[in-house]
Amino acid sequence: MFVMQDEGPTTGFCRDCFSPVTGDERRCRGCGSPRLLHHPELHQLAIAHIDCDAFYAAVEKRDRPELSDKPVIVGGGTRGVVSTACYIARIHGVKSAMPMFQALKLSPDAVVIPPDMAKYSAAGRLVRELMLEVTPLVEPLSIDEAFLDLSGTARLHGMSPALTLAHLITRIYERVGITASVGLSHNKFLAKLASDLEKPRGFSVLGRSETLSFLATKPVGFIWGVGKAMQEELAKGGITMIAQLQLMEKNELMRRFGSMGARLYHLSRGEDQRIVSTDDHSKSISAETTFNTDVSDCTELERILWPLAEKVSRRAKAEGVAGHTIVLKLKTADFKTRTRNVSLADPTLLANRIYDAALPLLQREATGTAFRLIGIGISGLVEASPEQETVTLDVTSSARAKAELAVDRIRDKFGRTAVGRGISFGSDD
Ligand SMILES: [Mg+2]
Structure with missing residues (x-):
């Protein structure tokens, strides 16, 4: 049966040399690459999610090329957990947040590297700068991933958003030395789903016409x-x-x-009205966790809250922002959400201050109610460069700030679990 295609003959391109492809060929007629991208809606979609592949491990491999074909795990010591596993280690079954001893059982030859957050932040900033060269509408989700809205950029770049993104990924590889995956669709929800479909070095497209059937x-x-x-x-x-x-x-x-x-x-139904937002003031950084069984004990809730405060702090430090408002979120066993917040005189990105500000809010709420979820966050974000600004911004707690930064440095050197105040782990894909 012959099916007429109503789209034009060049609805795709080669991801390596960018020449147009029709969709009939298996390899690029220009450069021979099999990495061809073809989709009927390819050039009409403009909302993207870009996520670097095994980011921490990729940065380490970039700096130590002799590790390129070895399993590499970034994480803390034999008693710590896996922060990021490279794709070779993942083939052996290693996953983020897995205890290190278990990871090393699965992948005994893996090279374990303690995290170097300063280095990852620098690489993340460079990726961010390259993103901002193609559109001002970049909404970072973490150190290594962001939403991009490329609507209306076709004239500026002389090419469709899809092609602009392919060029951007190449530029990230050339300038930062790491790979990233793209999800391209018509809204944020679907773009984020798409970026995860064929990692690493993926470029997945979810068009309007296939949204319902895909989901x-x-x-x-x-x-x-x-x-x-x-x-x-x-x-x-x-x-x-x-x-x-x-x-x-x-x-x-x-x-x-x-x-x-x-x-x-x-x-x-694949409907998501959220816009790609660069407005830092309306933005917030938060972390939450849902319990397997409801928790009503205040001490237990406090214990669970600490690693979440640490997680928020880590993201704030990675993004170079501090928050004026501390937000506590609780969800009761019958799905009622309680949000409480408190504003600080000086913005903070310190786990200690975030936690301490939320504690009285928690204590007022945790009077016997069974909760299914707890979350903590900061909002009213302002710029803060991680090192000196912390001390100047957090004038009221500069001694504590110094202590926390010292802990951060130890963790950078020896891994996140080297100094702990309760359970804490992080992950990065
Ligand atoms: Mg990632």
Whole structure:
């Protein structure tokens, strides 16, 4: 059967030499590369998510080329956890947040390198600068990933957003020495899903016409914000696949799952209205965790809160921002969200101050209620360069600031778990 294609003959390009391809060839007629990108909507989509591949490990391999074909794990000591595993180590089964002894059982020849956050921050900043050369609409999610909105840039660059992104990835490789994966779609939710589809060195496109059918085949865990607890909640009602949510009415979902129901309704249909936002003042950095069983004990909640405060602090330091407002989030066993916040005279990016400010808020709420989730964050963000600014910004706690920075340096040198105040681990893909 012959199927007419209504799109033009050059709906794709070679990711290595950028020459146009029609979609019939297996290799590029120009350079012979098999890395061809072809999609009917390729040149109409403009929302991208870029995520560096095994970022910490990739930066280490860049600096030590003799490790290029060896399994490399970035993380802290034999008693610590895996922060990032390179793709060779991942083939052996090593994963982020896995205890190091377990990782080394799976990959005994792996080279373990303690994290060097200063080096990763520098590489991350360079990637960010290159992104900003193609569009001012860059919304960083972490040190090595960001959303980009390339709408309206075709005239400026003389090429479609897709092609601009392919050039950008090449430039990141040439200038920073690491690889990254791209997800290109029509909104943030789908772009982020897409970037994860064919890592490393991926470039995945999700067009409007395939949105519903693509999502239908995926488990509900693919939906942004649907963690383990929500998956279990949905499974109780027999819902495991997004296809099932696509058949449900909005009212029904909202009746059963509250405000989360509205999100399930829209995201299961691939609808996401969030814009790529560069407004740091409206932005926040937060970390949260959902419990396997509800927690009501205040001391237990405090213990869980600390590593989250550390995580927020780490991200703030990596992004070079500090927050004026500390936000505590709790979700009760019956899915009611409580958000409490407190504003500080001076913005902070220190885990200690973030934690200490949230503590009284927590103590006021934790009076016997069973909670299923706790989160902490900072908002009202301002710029702060990680080293000296911390001390000047945090005038009220400069001794503490110095202590925390000293701890950071020890961790940079020996790994994140070298100095601990409760459990803490991080991951990076
Ligand atoms: Mg990454």
